Amino acid sequence: MANIVRRKYKKGYSYRATVRRQGFKPIHKSFDNITDAKRWARKLERQIDLGDMTDYSEASKLTLGDIIKRYVIEEKHKDKKDQTVHSRIKNLLSDSISDINLLRLSSKHIAEYRDRVLKVWSPNTFNNHKSILSVIIDTAITDWGIYIPYNPCKSIKRVPIPPARDRVLNLEEYERLLKACEVSKCIYLKSIVQFAIETTARQSEILKARREHVNWQNKTITFHDTKNGDSRIVALSEIAFHILKTLPVSVSGFLFPFKNRDHLNWHWYQALKKAEIDGLVFHDLRRTGISWLFDHKNLSVPEVQSMSGHLGLVLFGFKGILWLLALIAFLITLS
Numbered sequence: 001m002a003n004i005v006r007r008k009y010k011k012g013y014s015y016r017a018t019v020r021r022q023g024f025k026p027i028h029k030s031f032d033n034i035t036d037a038k039r040w041a042r043k044l045e046r047q048i049d050l051g052d053m054t055d056y057s058e059a060s061k062l063t064l065g066d067i068i069k070r071y072v073i074e075e076k077h078k079d080k081k082d083q084t085v086h087s088r089i090k091n092l093l094s095d096s097i098s099d100i101n102l103l104r105l106s107s108k109h110i111a112e113y114r115d116r117v118l119k120v121w122s123p124n125t126f127n128n129h130k131s132i133l134s135v136i137i138d139t140a141i142t143d144w145g146i147y148i149p150y151n152p153c154k155s156i157k158r159v160p161i162p163p164a165r166d167r168v169l170n171l172e173e174y175e176r177l178l179k180a181c182e183v184s185k186c187i188y189l190k191s192i193v194q195f196a197i198e199t200t201a202r203q204s205e206i207l208k209a210r211r212e213h214v215n216w217q218n219k220t221i222t223f224h225d226t227k228n229g230d231s232r233i234v235a236l237s238e239i240a241f242h243i244l245k246t247l248p249v250s251v252s253g254f255l256f257p258f259k260n261r262d263h264l265n266w267h268w269y270q271a272l273k274k275a276e277i278d279g280l281v282f283h284d285l286r287r288t289g290i291s292w293l294f295d296h297k298n299l300s301v302p303e304v305q306s307m308s309g310h311l312g313l314v315l316f317g318f319k320g321i322l323w324l325l326a327l328i329a330f331l332i333t334l335s
Contacts, residue, residue, distance in 0.1 A: 002041030004034060017041045021048045028060065029103045059146050064105055065098030067140045068133075087204075088129050102140075102148050107155035114156065120262055122281075123159035130156065168288040169197075173277050180275035186267040191243050192256045193271075193285060198240035200289035202227060203282050207264065209255045214244055 003018045007030075015037040016030045027044060031037040072089055092098055097113045110130065117126055134153035140146045169177065181190035196206060205223040213222045219236045221244075226232055236244070250257035258264040268282055 002038070002045060004037050004041065006034070019044045019048070021045070027057075030101075032108070059102040059148055062102045062146070063098060064100050064102060065093055067102070067144075067146070068092055068098060068136055070144070071136045071139060085132055088132050092129060092133060102146070105148070105152055107152040110152050110156045114159065118159065120265060123161050127158045127161075130158070166287070167279055167281075167284045168291045169277075169280070169284065173275070173280075174288075176275040177271060177277060180271040183274070184267055184271055187248060188256050188258070189267050189271060191247055192264070193268075195240055195243050195256075196282070196285040197289040197292065198237050198243070199234055200286050200293070201234070202286060203261065203264070205232075206256060207254070207258060207261065210253045211249070211255060212253070214255075 003020070005016045005018075007014050007016060012032075014030045014032060015034045016028060017037040017040055019027045019041050029037075029040060031040065068089060072086075095113065095117075097109060100109055110133075114126055114130070117129070121129075130153055134151055137148060137151045137153060141148055141151070177193065178190060181193055184190070192206060195201075196203070199206075199221070201209075201223055205226055208225060209221060209223060213224065214236075215221070219241050220233050221236055221240075223232045223234065244255065247255060256264075265282065272278075272280060
């Protein structure tokens with residue numbers, strides 16, 4: 001007969017079920033309700049009695065973080081074309097989900113992780129993290145022979161991707177945003193906002209940029225480990241170059257020494273609130289910069305693609321493509 005013990009913790013109660021059978025090590029698993037604990041215990045006892053007993057002992061000693069680290073050590077991710085896989089693994093290890101025991105891991109934990117990160121990340125970013133996590137769990141089951149009852153990632157649906165955004169800052173919003181950034185406690189906020197628009201660089205590219213990546217003589221900057229997997233050299237405008245020359249020098253070597261993306265986003269959303277600007281995310285600065293390149297600097301589509309590091313026009317969404325086609329047709333009539 002299984003033994004079930006109720007334990008109290010800050011958020012309520014958990015139920016720890018223990019199954020003991022002669023010839024087997026005791027097997028434990030915790031649940032959020034007693035019904036699930038009893039169901040699991042009965043199923044396990046039945047498996048043992050029928051001789052269909054899988055060894056849970058290894059999984060009971062491991063956390064999710066343990067198998068993520070093993071995945072990295074064995075370089076399972078090296079054959080992935082996506083250069084951001086390593087970054088996703090790092091994010092998973094820094095989250096509390098990595099501390100959960102493998103036997104206790106359930107779809108509930110994946111759902112809680114989803115709800116937590118979607119406060120900061122886009123749906124696509126979460127989906128990508130869930131995908132690599134699912135691959136890691138499958139690898140543990142199939143390649144390493146670690147018995148995990150099931151892969152809980154497969155019970156959680158992908159978050160729908162919203163339609164392509166076409167939000168850009170207008171000049172009046174831009175002025176309000178800069179004023180809000182000027183009174184921010186973060187001395188780098190105004191500079192990074194202006195730099196993002198001037199270079200059309202992605203947030204991740206800017207946060208990785210270091211002083212040694214700047215060619216001060218040629219007025220260029222090299223962005224490494226970009227989304228497309230390649231390095232990209234961008235010519236700096238006079239405004240962008242002036243921003244870099246006047247930046248406080250950080251001992252870390254980074255041009256914009258934020259602790260992480262969340263640190264930057266916190267200051268960003270505080271500034272948006274003060275500026276009374278709704279419906280804007282940091283990535284919209286990139287879209288704004290690209291839009292202004294067409295509107296104010298008269299660059300061609302290939303020139304903008306080269307500068308922004310974008311492989312196609314999908315960034316603009318369907319409306320943006322129509323707008324560009326209309327612009328090109330208009331320019332042809334003037335020629």
